[in-house]
Amino acid sequence: MKNHGTDGDWDVITGHADDPYQPRVEAVYEDDPATWRAVIGEELWFQFGLYDDAPSSPRTLDEAGERYFDRQLDLAGLPPRAPLGRILDVGFGWGTTLLHMARRYPDCPRIDGVNISGPQTRYTADRLARAGIADRVRLYRCNAKDIELIPDHDPPYDLVVLRGSIGHLTPATLEAATKAISVRTADHAPVVISETLFTIPLDAYRSAIPDEVDRLACGNRKTLAYLMDVLERNSFAVRDLQQLPSAREAVRWLAAVRGRIERHVAAPAPRPFEELRDVADNLSAALRAGTASVYSVIARRLP
Numbered sequence: 001m002k003n004h005g006t007d008g009d010w011d012v013i014t015g016h017a018d019d020p021y022q023p024r025v026e027a028v029y030e031d032d033p034a035t036w037r038a039v040i041g042e043e044l045w046f047q048f049g050l051y052d053d054a055p056s057s058p059r060t061l062d063e064a065g066e067r068y069f070d071r072q073l074d075l076a077g078l079p080p081r082a083p084l085g086r087i088l089d090v091g092f093g094w095g096t097t098l099l100h101m102a103r104r105y106p107d108c109p110r111i112d113g114v115n116i117s118g119p120q121t122r123y124t125a126d127r128l129a130r131a132g133i134a135d136r137v138r139l140y141r142c143n144a145k146d147i148e149l150i151p152d153h154d155p156p157y158d159l160v161v162l163r164g165s166i167g168h169l170t171p172a173t174l175e176a177a178t179k180a181i182s183v184r185t186a187d188h189a190p191v192v193i194s195e196t197l198f199t200i201p202l203d204a205y206r207s208a209i210p211d212e213v214d215r216l217a218c219g220n221r222k223t224l225a226y227l228m229d230v231l232e233r234n235s236f237a238v239r240d241l242q243q244l245p246s247a248r249e250a251v252r253w254l255a256a257v258r259g260r261i262e263r264h265v266a267a268p269a270p271r272p273f274e275e276l277r278d279v280a281d282n283l284s285a286a287l288r289a290g291t292a293s294v295y296s297v298i299a300r301r302l303p
């Protein structure tokens with residue numbers, strides 16, 4: 001089914017089975033993007049940032065977010081203008097990573113983005129059209145479990161990106177998505193992941209603020225060991241694994257976001273921003289204690 005925004009297009013892909021968790025995730029991303037911009041930065045990067053200790057250390061969330069994604073693409077061996085035939089971005093947020101890759105890889109003719117959020121997809125379609133790159137980027141409002149239904153099995157993906165999306169997936173959706181990605185990915189192609197993962201068994205973890213609600217639809221926590229196992233079972237070999245950003249940088253990013261909620265979102269804040277404030281507190285405590293870390297994972301599809 002083809003949909004038209006004021007300025008751009010996207011397709012809707014409906015799978016054979018329901019994901020009962022999908023409405024929970026959709027509810028997180030329903031608020032006005034203007035409010036999100038006030039909270040996470042004008043460019044809407046939403047997966048931490050790198051500050052580094054250099055004198056040119058970036059100060060803004062936008063700079064830190066971009067620096068982090070660029071570092072991951074460098075780690076994947078994909079410098080600017082690397083020859084890529086087709087890219088998949090799973091959980092593209094408000095399109096920031098799609099836009100960035102379209103500019104970093106100007107010769108890549110096809111970038112596919114997958115997202116289940118209607119408002120984010122609409123916003124991204126308009127954003128890409130305004131940037132003049134809508135012809136190279138195709139948007140699919142599609143659950144990650146249904147990636148196999150994306151049109152055109154040929155060519156396979158030369159790069160797959162999952163940043164911040166795995167945290168929202170139920171184990172069943174993660175398993176289905178990884179299996180589908182494995183089918184659709186070229187031999188040796190890198191998968192670039194950034195995710196918050198737990199380093200202790202989940203039944204031993206207690207959040208600082210008790211878990212009375214499923215904040216930001218991130219309640220399906222995952223350990224690093226579990227994610228490694230899912231990747232290996234689906235023919236991916238991990239080539240680079242780092243705590244990136246460091247705990248200190250991740251805490252700095254969370255503090256910046258938390259401060260912007262206090263300053264820019266009028267009380268009572270919409271539910272996602274209330275939850276984001278609590279997540280910032282919980283996660284900062286876990287990062288400091290070393291019970292959770294933000295990991296950068298670069299895996300490759302085994303032939």
Ligand SMILES: C[S@@+](CC[C@H](N)C(=O)[O-])C[C@H]1O[C@@H](n2cnc3c(N)ncnc32)[C@H](O)[C@@H]1O
Nearest residue numbers: 046047091093115116117143144163164165168
């Ligand atoms: C933290 S945000 C992504 C940030 C973005 N990738 C970045 O690097 O700035 C997580 C995204 O995953 C999407 N998502 C969550 N669950 C999904 C699912 N089951 N299928 C497709 N997209 C999903 C959300 O709608 C959201 O856009």
